[in-house]
Amino acid sequence: MLKSQERGSYVEVETRSDFYRPGLPKLKTIRLIAYPDDSARVAALQSGSVDMIEYVPWQSMTELGKDPALRMEEHDGPFMYLQFNAARGPFADVRIRRAVAHAINRDEIVKGAFFGRGSALEHLPIPATSEFFNPGLEHAWNHDPAKARQLLAEAGQPNGFECTLLSTAQYGMHKDTAVVVQQHLAAVGIQAKLNLPDWATRVRLGNQGQYDLGVMGTGPDTNDPDGLSVVIDGSLPPSFLRSFGLKTPKMTELLAAGRGEFDPAKRRAIYLEMEKAAIDEVPIAGLTWRNQAYAMKKDVHGFTNLPGMLTFLSAITLESTSIG
16 A cells, blocks of 8 residues: 655555455565666666666666676567558558558667567567467568558559658657658658657547557557457547547457357457458557566566566566565
């Protein structure tokens, strides 16, 4: 329960005497400290000011991973993607969305934004370790500038067009991803003007549909394909996580069917059909898997970076974490 806090600085919590799990939490207090930038967070861990950090900066992973006094747990799970405003403008045309999906060299995003800590995502974010993964669709949105230009011509835009690309300057991974995307769009004739506000403004603009294209990164609360509903189901209310004004009736129907089916083989068939529909409709354009890591002192025990999409929920293991 909350013990104390200082706005913009820290939140300190302490153990409840009536916690429902006997013997837990193992720590009496935990102080959660906010640092203004990546370098400050890393320096705090290296100096011993804190015992653990989340969101290990990608440029610092190699250094921290080699430090004998530290332990780092990393997983691919969260992902970066492009979203579209289909309520107005060129991206209401599926051929334009397909052109964008084929215009981007994902490997350059992995190198430029994530220092090689990740991998290209040329399909829906269903990981290769999942029973629902289909290797036949793994490169469905492959980098193919010639195909992108052909699709633009078929959509009546042979010379390309101008648009806005919404991201944020507050987080380097979002900004750097947007810069690489901008370059590759320009190579096929799409001139994207960057809009890089603070994160709160970026969220508001996304919810309101005040953009043409948007860079987004997230990870659902479950590793099951149904978790992707928050990203691709166009029947849900407007959200900065989804494309704006893009209805997906076939995917909505298949997601509902998968949600109500208990037979594993039948569920796999349903989600395979759903992914094929998504490849055609391009409700989002996958960009990269990104590596997510926690780093901690060697004497921190019991904390686990949960695999895949669950990494954002890893704080649940703080109840079993101890020091020493």
